[in-house]
Amino acid sequence: MPIKILIADDDSLIREGLKIIIGLDEEFIVMGCVENGLEAVEYCLNNQVDVALLDIRMPIFNGVEAIKEISLKTKTKCLILTTFDEDEYINAAIRYGAKGxxxxxxxxxxIKAAIKVVNSGNMVMQEGIIDKVLKGIDSDNSSKLNKDLFTIREMEIMQAIADGLSNRKISARLFISExxxxxxxxxILNKTSPEHRTQIAIYYLKGGNN
Known part of the structure; x- marks a missing residue:
């Protein structure tokens, strides 16, 4: 089935350009285009959207605020597509549930490949963006992960997340239910400060306290 897409960007040229580019591919259906974060939230609440393509800087609700609401209240996966790579936006977007x-x-x-990755349940990061996330983690000594806190099974779960597996694939690998x-x-999240599975993966790959 085609992937159902919502495009949210306050630049009409960007919106229409993306709509044409993505809409020409039969693997996607552009369900709608909106110009601010609040409209994106409302659209996802009222329509079945697989992936919301969101700009960061938008009026009323910015991309981060929209992601927070969409992730909490719908099954829509959020992918940030923006010209901005400031650390504060990156870390906040990941913290509130951005999948890419x-x-x-x-x-x-x-861009279309990234949408497919996110729709499949995995995560995608622009080259260079992950370095900014890692620096943000390193700068917060209070958020260091102590592996002694975790059971063997929890470590296996973290390894699977670091490998990019969805919950379904993790359950199949470890022969446990979703x-x-x-x-x-x-x-795992209750034992440390990360608020999102991306950060679990990054902590694991960084070696915890290393």
Missing amino acids: YILKNNSPDK GTVKNYITS
């Missing part, structure tokens, strides 16, 4: 963060200077094929996977992730 890429820049507008990418080719149409790369509900059990979610319970383990909740337990």
